[in-house]
Amino acid sequence: MAQNNQVLPSKEQTLFRHLVQNYESKQYKKGLKAAEQILRKHPNHGDTQAMKALILSAQGKSDEAFELCRAALKNAMKSHVCWHVYGLLYRGQRNYEEALKAYRFALKLDPDSVQIQRDLAMLQIQMRDYEGYVQSRRAMLTARPGFRQNWTALAIALHLSGDLVGAEDVLHRYEETLRQQPSRSDMEHADAVLYKNMIIAERGDHEKALEHINSIMRTALDKTAVMEMRAEYLLKLDRKEEAKEAYTKLLKRNPEHRAYYEGLERALGLDRSNGDDHEKLGEMYHGWAMQSDRIDAARRIPLDFKQGDAFRSHADKYLRRMFKKGVPSTFANMKQLYSEPAKKAAVQELVEGYLSEEPQVNGGAEKTEETNGSVDGSHKAEAKPKTDPSITWQISVNYYLAQHYNYYLCRDLAKAEQYIDKTISLNPSKTDYTYHMTRARILKHRGNVSSASTAMNEAREMDLKDRYINTKCAKYQLRNHQHTDAISTMGLFTRKEAVGGPLGDLLDMQCVWFITEDGESHLRQNHLALALKRFRAVYDIFVAWEDDQFDFHSFSLRKGMIRAYVDMIRWEDRLREHPFFTRAALSAVRILCMLHDNPELAKGNLQNGESAENAAERKKAAKKAKREAEKAAEAEKKAKAEKATAKADEGGEVKKEDVDPEGKEGLKVAAEKPLEEAMKYLQPLLELSGGHVDGQIAGFEVYFRRKKYLPALRCLLAAQRIDPEHPKSHEQSLKLRHALGNLSEPLPEKAKQVTDSEFLSKQPKDQSIEAVNEEYLAKHKDSASHIHAAVRVRQVLQPESADAKARSVEDLVQSLRCENIMLRQAEDGLAVLLELGVEVEAREKYVQAARERWPEATVFGAR
Template identity: 55%
Template sequence: MPQPLNSKDAASFRQLVKLYEAKQHKKAVKTAEQILKKNPNHGDTLAMKALTLNAQGHTTEAFALAKTALQADMKSHICWHVYGLLYRSTKQLDEAIKAYKFALKLEPDSAQIQRDLAFLQIQMRDYAGYIESRKAMLQARPALRQNWTALAVAYHLSGDLESAEKHLKTYEDTLKTPPPRTDIEHSEAGLYRNSLLNEMGEAEKGLEHLETIYDANLDRTAVMEARAWYQLQLGQSEDAEKSYRDLVVRNNEYRPYYEGLEKAMGLDRSKSDDVAKLTELYKELLEGNDRLDAARRIPLDFLTGEQFKPAADQYLRKMLIKGVPSTFANIKALYSDPARLKTIQELVEAYTPETTAMNGDANQTNGDSKPSRLEESRLFFLAQHYNYPRSQNLEKALDYITKALEITPKSVDYNMTRARILKHKGDLAKASEIMNHARELDEKDRYINTKCAKYQLRNDENEKAIQTMSKFTRNETVGGPLGDLHDMQCMWFLTEDGEANFRQDKLSVALKRFKSIYDIFDVWQEDQFDFHHFSIRKGQIRAYVDMMHWEDRLREHPFYARAAINAIKIYVMLYDDPNLAHGNTNGVNLEGLNAADKKKALKKIKKEQERVAKEDADKRDAEKKASPPKKTGGDGEPKKEDPDPLGLTLIETKTPLDEAVKFLQPLLEFSPKTIAAQNWGFEVYVRRGKYLLALKCLIAAHSIDSQQAKLHEQLLRFSQTIHSLTEPLPPKVKQVLDANSNIIPEFSSLTNFNDAYLSKHKDCARRTQSGLSARRAIGQSPQSDIEKNLVKALDIEGITLKEALEGLELLKAWKSDTKAYVEKAKKVWPEASAFGEGSDS
């Protein structure tokens, strides 16, 4: 039974609660101890002390004290509520829900417990439980609009749109007087209800409802867009045309408004008769607005042949004479059509100072030897044009940007483009140098600063990149610039830094970076808690629902896929060669040593690791003394220093494949169309002996791209693996294999299958590499012969630098001598940094 306190101690307990809420944790603990001196078994005080200790970071001690509190008073809702809060803080949400439910049984009228339970249920996507909790909250306070809206959201997220709309309508019907126009919550709720009608497919009802809220709603753009959309869906062409014209006037650079206008007028870009009408429409829209870009650029998407050329000429001249830097970015989408690409190239190359003068370049003056603005813009455009993959000619691109730099040597854009061209030529060192020069031309520009850091990382200059980023970071925080980049969740830097360390065989640091990306996505998942209450309370319902849908597919983000694939690669490498966990072996082949020599070598390697770790710790200590770091992170919360900055503990895992699966499962669930994810899924599952899952990945990869090079090699390896099993497969697995025999080659014909593949794709470098890799995997040829053929693959016409680098990576993975390959590649790509000098792996 709850133990009563005397009036003085009861006042102290209330003070304890206030101190905890004010985050005055030391005073709170002191107050709790004073109460417990007189009442050592008071459950509520023990629970509050446990909660305070947990806030101070003493989680283990807090759980032990919370259990003691429950033993002292099992019937206290406060004790159970605190127990749930402790589980919530350690992300054991299922256990937290159980504790909250028990607390609610003891105190059914507690709004705080009910609210905490509801937030956990929506966080766990327990929609049925969330609906029940919201019903209870609505029954407790039916006059509060937030409770009606929250219940509607609960039904919406569970998929019951009709009930969601019905509850919103029910509340609106109870209003005796309409809220004032300044009521943002009412305005948002009206639009939210309308969006539900739209989602239900009730266009007619949606338009009727929209007309009732049209004049009073505060989000004018949203209601105008919705009305135009409904009118278009209902076939009210004239009204829809008028609505879209109003929207174009409101924002004349927003393309979807123009697309809606075209549909409202019944114009089809694929019909020749409609193209003339479309041309007239955009001429009309341009009248009286010479600065309008969208209406001038959009016709280039549907004009073809002789109609395209004059329109493109007019657009390009106007943009280049003005010197608009983004001209190429606006145009490059047209390059998917080779005819348009050729026309644009011919037009821009034909522009000369003479044609410039005839067409009224404002910067062209008689007797002035300085090139015109159009000539300078032309050089810049052509440099980007020939650097673009669809029209790539890097020698021409470099020539054009050099000429542009002779005119304006201090242009940041020109220097950046030159660095980008050099990067594509493979000269990463020079590209990094030029990008740094561009940064120095404008040291206050954050964009060029981050671009420079990215190029430094691509050139494996990790320390320089950190120094570059430190110009825009809070360097006094715990961990210095890198710590602040972690706090700011700067994923591009962490990913690039991880990949740079991966290239340098610093696997522990690389894995540390990729794990930090994984953790950032966990933080984003956790951050939903902040919005379950805030969004409902502030009435931002549509944004909240969008956020919930976004969170449901959070890990389909490209940054997650990139980090996950790299982490999986490292874990697979660790499984195949556990010695890699010892770090850099300085060229020592541990596999070739006997037990005694291997033990000595590992001891030496361990000492080297300890030396590097000590140097890193000494460096951080020196930085602390020079500038003592703040003990808080970017969110103001206490932040501890990372005990494993080099990732040495992370890489010493004894279960690398289990760790790989943690990255793999979200990847396969949310990015199933990423073929690299399926490739690495196969690599993990085939090593774990999960042949059905490995086959599933092969089938998925085959459905995405049946001609992918990596897939060919994996199909052969899978067939060989299945054939070499000592125990027969379970009948169901065998049945699935037989059902997919059309994509898996027979073991007896692997050699012929691979030879036929190599013969068919002899003109494709990447597929040749795959075929040679398959030869090695099935033992078809001696490795020395395969290596020679891989070097010969450099003679394939049209082989790209990227494909050549992939071949080099294969040799390194095979632990082969790369000297011959590098020497030959160097002749083809003399400027590529990767082929600077050959070395034995």
């Protein structure tokens, strides 16, 4: 029978306390030893079994830990320790619902336990159970009202739950309990006061927020935040004269902050969209620009609103100033203006006119050397070698034009290459890699990723200590499928002792950009196993970032960083809007859809879009290389295992060995239920990136394959709202219409009503799907992406028609002659061709036409 109140003798009680201390200090070997000593004499002591289970879980032995904890619960069903540990184990498995139940049961058994109450509260905020979090924080405040963190935490709970009045009242009541004013150096109090002001402002009571901010200005530690908040409130209250003064003070502190200039504009009642205000705006910015020769923002911002001759005149002055100084980032600062064709043309004309000019150096006005020491400059700094102003001018102008013609809105790669070669020949410093990087970018845009990788590596070798160019080089190597070289390049800045080598360290350090680029490179090569493994690693990194909140729920309160904590909570809520998650998730969904369409891909028998004959030829040619690769992989696996064992820490925790380094087993598991696996990646995209058209397109593809036509229709309609002209909208619309017209069994009545009213009723009734598609193709014959969409629809409608395939090949070849086609679109066209399963001759016809357009593109087998 279970012993619910097991009391240990004095010696074992001491051992148990040591056991708890060993766990908290991560001395797991010692903790296990203490647990075994207790269990030898008391084998059914539930609390000891539970603590042992907790240590086993920390060592990665989850199954064993759960089994032992369940045994502990049988032996001590009414032990709060056992239930608390049970909750911790579930929390470690991210099963928050079960963890919450266990915590609540533990709290019933020990209502006064501060630790259980704290863990419960942390789990509630992690799950965004704000109602439960408020209750927990009220209970903790009632139990310990003298502890400031409990007041602050309750205010945060009320704030996040939407009760702004209650949050403000809690902070106010705490201030009333203070017998003496906290010292000015009390950072926790200073941040709590600003947090209170933030809550008042979010309520919309800007008058009260302004009064409050005025009352704390002198004692506040974050002076910049106070000044910014005050200026914002004055502006919203339409007290423009005071707002003008406030923003003027802010600009004196930081004259490069664009938001301050925008605030000053509004305070002066000036509107950039009103042409009548441009003169006054120009005077305002001119006044700020004259305050210092170093200020750039006041000189650059007027280019955003000036037009015509005024723009040309100001751009001329700005560009001449930058080129005389030899600022390499001038183009990066100007390219935003290129969205307006007139400004783009004006800038191009100006800069090309500078090629034949020499810089005008004002005699004696420009400083040729800096002084250091006395005011009269009697102690001169060591003179630095100066570049001839005419050379600096020519380098700057040529470098700008190289970037200008490399930019996608005005791309002329022949001119870009001409200007960058001139820049490099003029450059007196042969160790400056900046210009060589641009040369590599131009080669990349030509499609010559091999030469681009080589050029970027040459640039890297000019400065081996620079991390930026090192990572840029690795990225280019991955684009050229040089995985080993890329890892070696990154290895120059990774920990030498890391388990798994440089790649293991990059995974540990959560280097998302490298993992994503590596996965995309493998996907381009049809290495689906490794590609999916990389994208799953990115997914796991975002899960880890989500779990990392646990540390900050208590840390931020302890340190008093309340505003930053609230910002973090809100950022975490939108975490999966991150561009790298979107890229990885979309690529993973694509792979999983491919596995659904062609399960043979998981066995490695076929590559995507490959015929059986070509597959046999490829396998025969690669047989020897495959055996050698397997031997190398086995040797590497063995070495990694040995190294991992050697890297066990003092607590006995060992780094997990990667039992599937090639990702083949993971691919096979994913291939069993690929669409269910795809939902794991898709759901966050649809929930958090509703305005992202690619997410909606991916959602349609998954739901369509699952034959869930209503969710598929919802994604289609969302995509059409976001971008009505997107080629995929046409493709998916006709695919859905075709599927609904060829159902094996009718839809449920309600689903049929929705599809009829929202979709089918809006389709042209007097035209067949084939006719609609061909009309669409004729209408968009000058757009490669639209041609690809029409060809895919034709393949769905006539999958076995030789005539349809022949016409599709001709249409795809014709798409290469579109005036505005980009290299990436041509690559997409090749992918569409492979999906058709055409003969080698037809494929070669497309490739040959593409080579004529992009003779250097390696993707088309350029030599």
